[in-house]
Amino acid sequence: MSSPLSGRVDFGPARLQIRWxxxxxxxxxxxxxxxxxxxxxxxxxxxxxxxxxxxxxVSTGELIDIVSRQGKPFPTxxxxxxxxxxxxxxxxxxxxxxxxxxxxxxLTRNPLGSPDVIGFNTGAFTGALISIVFLSGSALTTITFAxxxxxxxxxxxxxxxxxxxxxxxxFVLVGxxxxxxLSAVNSLIVLKADTRVALTASIWGQGSLENLRWAQxxxxxxxxxxxxxxxxxxxxHLRQLELGDDHARGxxxxxxxxxxxxxxxxxxxxxxxxxxCGPVAxxxxxxxxxxxxxxxxxxxxxxxxxxxxxxLLIIADLVAGRVFPSPVPVGIVTVVIGGSYLxxxxxxxxxxxxx
Numbered sequence: 001m002s003s004p005l006s007g008r009v010d011f012g013p014a015r016l017q018i019r020w021x022x023x024x025x026x027x028x029x030x031x032x033x034x035x036x037x038x039x040x041x042x043x044x045x046x047x048x049x050x051x052x053x054x055x056x057x058v059s060t061g062e063l064i065d066i067v068s069r070q071g072k073p074f075p076t077x078x079x080x081x082x083x084x085x086x087x088x089x090x091x092x093x094x095x096x097x098x099x100x101x102x103x104x105x106x107l108t109r110n111p112l113g114s115p116d117v118i119g120f121n122t123g124a125f126t127g128a129l130i131s132i133v134f135l136s137g138s139a140l141t142t143i144t145f146a147x148x149x150x151x152x153x154x155x156x157x158x159x160x161x162x163x164x165x166x167x168x169x170x171f172v173l174v175g176x177x178x179x180x181x182l183s184a185v186n187s188l189i190v191l192k193a194d195t196r197v198a199l200t201a202s203i204w205g206q207g208s209l210e211n212l213r214w215a216q217x218x219x220x221x222x223x224x225x226x227x228x229x230x231x232x233x234x235x236x237h238l239r240q241l242e243l244g245d246d247h248a249r250g251x252x253x254x255x256x257x258x259x260x261x262x263x264x265x266x267x268x269x270x271x272x273x274x275x276x277c278g279p280v281a282x283x284x285x286x287x288x289x290x291x292x293x294x295x296x297x298x299x300x301x302x303x304x305x306x307x308x309x310x311x312l313l314i315i316a317d318l319v320a321g322r323v324f325p326s327p328v329p330v331g332i333v334t335v336v337i338g339g340s341y342l343x344x345x346x347x348x349x350x351x352x353x354x355x
Contacts, residue, residue, distance in 0.1 A: 032304050035294045039307035043091050046314045050087045051079055053322060085217040086209050090314040090330075093209075093277060096224045096269040098291070098309020099231050101284030102300040103266040106238045107259060108168040111345060114285035115150075115270045116338075118175025121284070122182040123153025124267070124274040129186055129201060133193045139219065139275070147271035153178060154263055207280035207331025209317050220276045224269065228306060231265040234258060235302040242299045280313070280331050282338015287312055289341065312337065 052058040056078050058066075065071040066079050101114040108118075115121045127149020131142040161167070161174040186205065190198050203210075240253040249255060273280065290312075291297075291304035316333040 029295070029301075032295045032297070032301055035291065035304050036307040039304075039311040042311045043307075043314055046311070046318055047087050047091065050090070050314065050318050050321070051083045054078075054083065081213065085214045086212045086317070087314065089212055089217040089221055089277070090209055090317045091310040092221045092224050092228075093273045093280070094283065094287070094310040094313025095228055095306040096273050096309070097280060097284040097313065098287035098305040098307075099228055099302050100266045100269040101286075101309070102288035102291070102302050102305035103231065103238065103262050104284075105288050106242055106300045107262055107266075108171050109242060110168040110172050111289050112172045112285070112342075113168060113175075114282075114288070115266065116279065116281050116284050117179070118172055119153050119157060119179030119182060120150045120175075120267055121270055121274060121279045121281070122179045122186065124150035124271045125205065125279045126182050126186055126189070127152075127271075128275050128278075129189045129205075132201065133189055133197055139216065143220070143272060143275040146275040147268060150267040150271045150274075151264075153182065154267060203329060204278040206329035207278045207334065208329035209277050210321075210327055210329070212277065216276055220272050224272055227265065227269060227272070231262075231269065232302045232306070234261055234265070238262060238302075239299050278329075278331065281335050282342065283309060283312055283316070283334045286338045286341040289345070 052060075052063055056075075058075055058079055062071060062075050063079065066076050071079075101116075104115050104118065104120070105111055105113045107113065112118075124146040127145035127147070128142050130149070131145035135141060135145075157171065157175045157178050160178070161171040163170070190201050190205070193201060237253055237258040240247075241255065241258060270284070287309035288300050288305040291301055291308040292299075294308070295301055295304050297304070313330070313334070316337060317330045320330040320333045321327045
């Protein structure tokens with residue numbers, strides 16, 4: 001039994017077995033379940049606040065009327081067409097970024113190995129920019145080019161980092177360099193575009209959910225809602241890979257198929273989010289590590305990472321749209337969150353190495 005002065009929260013037994021009859025049962029980690037439930041409650045509260053607050057406040061009575069299809073035309077339009085798609089997208093996109101970050105941090109076995117640090121996010125943005133600026137592409141074309149850009153970046157980073165195998169630390173360093181080069185390419189593309197497209201791309205390039213409507217949010221949200229559980233299905237195999245290839249092979253893991261499926265799934269999540277709202281920086285970096293701290297887990301946990309990512313992004317979007325005198329791109333807020341975490345992480349690592 002833990003002491004009241006130990007400074008740790010006691011969630012009871014580490015695992016809980018739930019049975020249905022004699023043939024079906026699941027084993028749940030109580031700490032992961034508790035963190036997930038808390039994050040879902042935070043998401044719900046932030047979701048409601050984002051729907052009813054803003055330049056045009058909506059009262060509780062008006063919200064009830066809107067839900068029961070008895071609301072006045074203008075409040076109904078504000079809630080259902082302007083605010084609801086943005087709030088739904090914030091939760092789903094945040095969950096997707098959290099899962100994608102957890103996948104790549106697990107594959108590289110490095111807390112800095114998130115897609116926004118190692119360039120996959122930037123590569124997806126490059127592909128999306130090419131589609132928008134040079135091809136005037138449709139939503140499907142933009143998503144396709146974003147996916148191709150992310151995959152091409154992953155291949156380039158892998159080949160440049162390969163030296164009789166791929167070391168996680170070298171992979172991250174090469175990824176940072178490739179990301180910087182692609183950022184320069186993105187700036188050049190924006191400069192070559194006409195003024196209207198360049199202005200839109202510059203704002204979108206910061207990561208923005210502003211003016212997001214169902215026409216843009218619905219297809220990507222539905223795709224992500226299907227892809228996130230599918231990616232979570234490989235979570236157990238990812239934990240096997242974290243043991244190292246030799247140990248994972250000893251446990252019966254199919255290493256290369258698992259690694260390939262994880263990379264494709266992770267880049268697919270990033271590409272979808274980036275093609276709709278631009279690159280949302282640092283959230284994929286911070287969410288999995290925060291989930292790992294909260295769950296006291298030895299490795300990455302995709303379920304907790306998704307819950308934390310969804311909560312972080314909708315809170316960040318709420319801050320971006322409500323706290324400042326005029327709305328700012330949500331990516332600016334996530335840079336502050338993720339940048340603060342990155343500074344803390346690097347300082348902590350330096351302190352550990354020098355002690």
